[in-house]
Amino acid sequence: MAVITLTSENFEKEVLQSAEPVLVDFWASWCGPCRMLSPIVDQVAEESTGGFKVGKVNVDDEGDLAEKYGIMNIPCLIVFKNGEVANKSVGMIAKPKVEELVKSVL
Amino acid sequence: MYDIIIIGAGTAGLSAAIYGLRAGKKVLVLEQLSYGGQIINTPEIENYPGIKNISGFDFATGLYEQATALGAEVKYEQVTGIADGAEKQVTTTEATYSCKAIIIATGAKNRPLGLDREAELVGGGVSYCATCDGAFYKKRPVAVNGGGNTALEDALFLSNYCSKVYLIHRRDEFRGEVKQVEQLKAKENVEFVLNATVTALLGEDQVEGIEVTDKITGEKRTLQVDGLFIAIGQMPENAVFAPLIQLDSAGYVVAGEDCKTNVEGIYAAGDCRTKTVRQLTTAAADGAVAALAACAYIG
Numbered sequence: 385m386a387v388i389t390l391t392s393e394n395f396e397k398e399v400l401q402s403a404e405p406v407l408v409d410f411w412a413s414w415c416g417p418c419r420m421l422s423p424i425v426d427q428v429a430e431e432s433t434g435g436f437k438v439g440k441v442n443v444d445d446e447g448d449l450a451e452k453y454g455i456m457n458i459p460c461l462i463v464f465k466n467g468e469v470a471n472k473s474v475g476m477i478a479k480p481k482v483e484e485l486v487k488s489v490l
Numbered sequence: 491m492y493d494i495i496i497i498g499a500g501t502a503g504l505s506a507a508i509y510g511l512r513a514g515k516k517v518l519v520l521e522q523l524s525y526g527g528q529i530i531n532t533p534e535i536e537n538y539p540g541i542k543n544i545s546g547f548d549f550a551t552g553l554y555e556q557a558t559a560l561g562a563e564v565k566y567e568q569v570t571g572i573a574d575g576a577e578k579q580v581t582t583t584e585a586t587y588s589c590k591a592i593i594i595a596t597g598a599k600n601r602p603l604g605l606d607r608e609a610e611l612v613g614g615g616v617s618y619c620a621t622c623d624g625a626f627y628k629k630r631p632v633a634v635n636g637g638g639n640t641a642l643e644d645a646l647f648l649s650n651y652c653s654k655v656y657l658i659h660r661r662d663e664f665r666g667e668v669k670q671v672e673q674l675k676a677k678e679n680v681e682f683v684l685n686a687t688v689t690a691l692l693g694e695d696q697v698e699g700i701e702v703t704d705k706i707t708g709e710k711r712t713l714q715v716d717g718l719f720i721a722i723g724q725m726p727e728n729a730v731f732a733p734l735i736q737l738d739s740a741g742y743v744v745a746g747e748d749c750k751t752n753v754e755g756i757y758a759a760g761d762c763r764t765k766t767v768r769q770l771t772t773a774a775a776d777g778a779v780a781a782l783a784a785c786a787y788i789g
Contacts, residue, residue, distance in 0.1 A: 415622045416530035416547040457613045457623045474613035
């Protein structure tokens with residue numbers, strides 16, 4: 385499954401109105417732990433057999449989105465379900481934890 | 491059966507892997523989170539000999555690629571115990587592996603203050619990484635707690651973004667560099683709160699302030715801040731190795747510059763062992779020392 389690059393333009397359609405839960409990775413290029421977590425999120429997307437989507441928000445490009453969701457620490461993973469925040473995790477976490485974050489709301 | 495199992499894929503562990511592999515040994519590296527260790531939080535490394543400037547992420551990735559290209563096997567599993575014997579064994583949440591020598595390179599992690607709701611508020615105003623999270627506090631008041639170089643660096647970094655930076659330290663002198671203290675004193679938006687400790691986090695889902703207690707008078711005051719950056723040092727995570735491996739009262743593996751622990755064939759490298767200087771260079775150096783000692787032990 386491809387990872388969606390999320391922007392303020394497509395966030396409403398891809399995330400908030402999505403029929404499936406969406407795992408969103410808030411990140412920045414200057415944040416080391418974000419760059420460590422990013423390939424793990426990619427792997428989770430690649431290995432997924434469906435049931436959820438995966439997207440990324442670059443907080444430098446999309447400051448409004450970061451602010452709207454009260455992002456104060458990155459990397460920050462948020463799982464949206466039915467347009468609402470269903471799960472959240474801050475900081476670098478191992479792959480099983482990322483999977484658990486999504487699966488627990490499916 | 492591996493020759494050497496290295497626990498931890500930070501600078502010490504990966505350096506040990508490189509030396510072990512180049513000596514022709516079969517090496518397994520076990521890591522619970524991600525390769526790189528603490529250095530991935532550092533935006534710019536400027537004190538590693540021979541490299542003028544590199545990001546922590548690029549440094550860690552270079553080390554990782556160097557080790558894996560030489561044939562290091564890296565598994566992301568959490569170690570739950572080790573055992574000595576004719577063959578040494580390392581048990582993880584997934585499996586048990588046998589080897590001839592073990593190198594403990596578990597590093598250290600950020601020490602929490604131990605405040606009520608501290609873990610809960612990470613993501614809501616509590617942070618251990620000013621360079622990661624500082625930008626989210628533009629034009630807002632924040633506090634930094636600590637007295638070492640990291641705390642001073644954090645305060646300086648934040649003073650460029652934030653409306654106000656309180657630097658809280660439990661003593662009236664800093665362990666960090668004098669030059670940085672002078673730079674901070676010259677900043678109009680930095681206020682020193684000395685001989686004081688943070689005693690409570692205020693606010694529901696977000697930090698709205700902190701309670702600070704003066705250590706001498708016992709007087710409490712509230713600082714209106716949106717963020718608290720905690721930089722009070724590191725702590726090791728070696729509990730799974732006790733009682734086989736001797737630890738000091740702070741939990742560091744007791745080992746000298748030769749990286750030898752109390753058990754033959756088991757070594758400790760980097761920040762996880764007892765030492766006075768914990769730097770990137772000393773972690774790399776320990777990796778080499780421990781790996782070559784392990785090679786000599788294996789024969």
